[in-house]
Amino acid sequence: MASSAEGDEGTVVALAGVLQSGFQELSLNKLATSLGASEQALRLIISIFLGYPFALFYRHYLFYKDSYLIHLFHTFTGLSIAYFNFGNQLYHSLLCIVLQFLILRLMGRTITAVLTTFCFQMAYLLAGYYYTATGNYDIKWTMPHCVLTLKLIGLAVDYFDGGKDQNSLSSEQQKYAIRGVPSLLEVAGFSYFYGAFLVGPQFSMNHYMKLVQGELTDIPGKIPNSIIPALKRLSLGLFYLVGYTLLSPHITEDYLLTEDYDNHPFWFRCMYMLIWGKFVLYKYVTCWLVTEGVCILTGLGFNGFEEKGKAKWDACANMKVWLFETNPRFTGTIASFNINTNAWVAR
Template sequence: MAAPLLEQLSESLGSPEPAIRLILSILIGSQLYHSVVCVLVQFLMLRLMGRTVTAILCSFTFQMLYLLAGYYYTATEEYDIKWTMPHCVLTLKLIGLAFDYYDGGKEPSKLSAEQKESALRSVPSLLEVCGFSYFYGGFLVGPQFTLRSYQRLVARELTDCPGKVPNSVVPAMKRFALGFLCLVIYAIFSPHYPDSYYLTDEYEAQPFWYRCVFILLWGKIILYKYVSCWVIAEGVCILTGLGYNGVVDGKHQWNACANMKVWLFETTPLFGGTISSFNINTNAWAARHVFKRLKFLGNKTLSHVATLFFLSIWHGLHSGYILCFSMEFFIITVERQAQALVRDSPVLTKLANSALYPLIYVVQQFIHWLFMGYPLVAFSIFSYDKWLKVYSSVYFCGHLFFLVAYLIMPYLRKALVPKNEGREKKQE
C-alpha cells in the first residue's frame, strides 16, 4: 500500500521516489533511530570519557563502524538514496565534535588558528549536540561546520548587524539562484548522459574518440548534481546566518559554509584547482582532522594517502571509490611534477606566457575535463565488473596517459631544465 502512495506523491511533486523516501524516513520513518543512536552515544562519550585520546579513538571507531555496517547491510548494485547518505555527513560531524572537545582542554598556545576557532571549552549539552546534528541547513548533504559555529549562531553572534537579524536574504537568494541554475542544467542534460549507457552494447560499438568525448561530457554534467545541492544548501546556511564570515576589505562575507567555488570550478584548467573548488568543507574537515593529525608520521605523502583512503571508505565499501581516489592521488602527483617542470624550464615558461597560451589553455582544458570524468566512472558505477568493462572499452587510456607522463617526467626535466637551475632548486 505504501509503494503506490509513494509513487503518486513522487509523480505529483515531480521528484524521484528515492528522494521522497529519504525525506519521509528522516522525518517520520523508523530509520531515524540510526542517527539518534549515534548522537546519544557520542554525547555519552563526551560526558563519560572527557577530553581524552581514548574518547577520540572510541568516537572514531564507533561512528565509522556504524556507518560502514550501514553500507554493508544496505548495499545494492545500483546507486540509491537511503539513510546512509545523510548519515555519512553526520558521521563526520560527530567525529569532529570529539576532536574539538579534546582540543578545548589544551593550552591555546598549542593550538593552530583553526583549532582555536573550533575548540570547545565546556562540555556541550544534549540539546546543543542534537541541534548541531539535526540542523536543517546541513543535515542532508552538508556542509560541514563546527559546534562552536552553531553555538555562535544560536547566540546571535553571526550577523552583520550586532543584536539584530542578519541581512542575509539577498546573498542567500544569489546562492539559491546559482544552485537552481546548476540544477536546471543537470535536469536538462543528464537524461542524455545516463550512467547506464556505459554498459550498453551501443556504447561499446561507438568509435574510440566518441567514447572518450562521452566520458568528458558525462563527467561535466554529472558533477552538477553535487554542485546544485551544495550551493542551494549553502544558501540555506547563509539565510540563517551560519554562513556569515566577518568583514574583509569593508565588505561583509557570507562564505563560511561555502562548499563550492563555482567560478573556479568552471574555469580552472588544473585538476588541483577543481579539487580545491569542489566539496570544500568536507576536504577541509579531512585536512583538519585526518591529514594534519597524522603529522607524527613525518611524511606528507603517507598522510595524504591515508586521508584519501579514509575518504574512499567513508563514501562506501565498493572498489570504485578506492580506484577513484587512487587515481586522484596519482593525477595530482603528476600534475604537480608538470607544474614544477614548467616553472623551472625557461623554454616552457616562455611558451606558457606567449601568445599561444589560449591554444594551450584549450588543449589543457580538454585533457582536464576528460580525465576528471575518467575517475568518476569508477565512482559512479562502483562495482568492479562494471568499471572494468568501461575502462577496458577505452583501453585504460587515463591510466596509461598518466603512467607515461610520470615515467617520462624525469627525462623531460633533464632535457628542458638547465643544470644550474636544478642545483639552485636543491640548495633552496
C-alpha cells in the same frame, strides 16, 4: 426512506473512492515517476528546499531568543526531516548522537574519547553501508549519517582540544576548541540543524554556537542582511537542478556500455566520457548550493568582512562554481568540489 439512505450511502462511497483516487494521483511516488526520478530523490529535494521556510521562521521569531528554544527548533525540524525521508530509521542518527554525548561526558577530554568516537562512529557507518548496499546508488539513512559521522568525530576532537593549554594549540585549533561542556540538547541541535543534516556542509560546534548566540550577523543587534546572498545561491542551485533534470535522460552512464557508443570515433567517446563525468556531479552541486543558501539565510554562512567592509557569506560554501566549471585539471575539481569536507579532513 431506506432506498434514499442507500442512495446517499452509495454517493458517499463513490465520492470517497474519487477522493482516494485523487490522493493517489497526488502521491509523491506518482509525482516522482512523472518527473523521471525516484520517490526518495524527490523527498530529498523537498527536504532541502524546506530549509528556506525554516530559516525564515528562525530569522523572524527565534534569532535572539533563548538558546534552548533554538536548539529545540533545530532538533525538532531535523528529526522531522529525518522521519520524512527515512521513517523509523531515524533511530540510527538519534542513537549515535546520544552515545556520542555519553562518550564525551563519561570519558571527558581524553584521547580515549577521541579514539572511541572514531572507531564507534566509523564502524557504525561502515556497517550501515554493508547491510544496506545494493547495486545502485540509493538514498538511504546512510547518506546523512556520513555527514553526521564526520560532524561527531570533529566534535570529539574539538572537545579534546578544549582541555589543552591554549598556547600549545595552533591558531586553527584555538578557533575550534570547545572550552565548555556541551549539553545533550546542544549536541542534538548542532547535529540536526536542518540546513546541513542531509547533505552537509560541515561546520564546527563553536560556529554553530555563535549562530545560536546571535553573533553571526553583519548588523550587530539585528538579523543578518543575508536574503540577497542566499537567493543568489538558491538561484544558482535551481539553474543546476533544471539543467540536470532536462539533460539526465540524454547523458547516462548506461550509454557507455552500449554498442552504439563503441562504434563512435575515439574523440567522441573521450568527449562524451568527459561530459558525463562532469555532468554526473551536478546533482551534488545542486544540493550543496541550495543548502548553502539556507545556511546564509540563517546567518551560519557569515564569515566576517572583507578589507573594504563588505560582508562575506562563504563560511558554509561547499562549492567554488566558477573554478569547478573552468579549471581543466583534476586538482581544480578537488579544490572546488566538496571543499568543506576536504578542509575538515585537512585539519
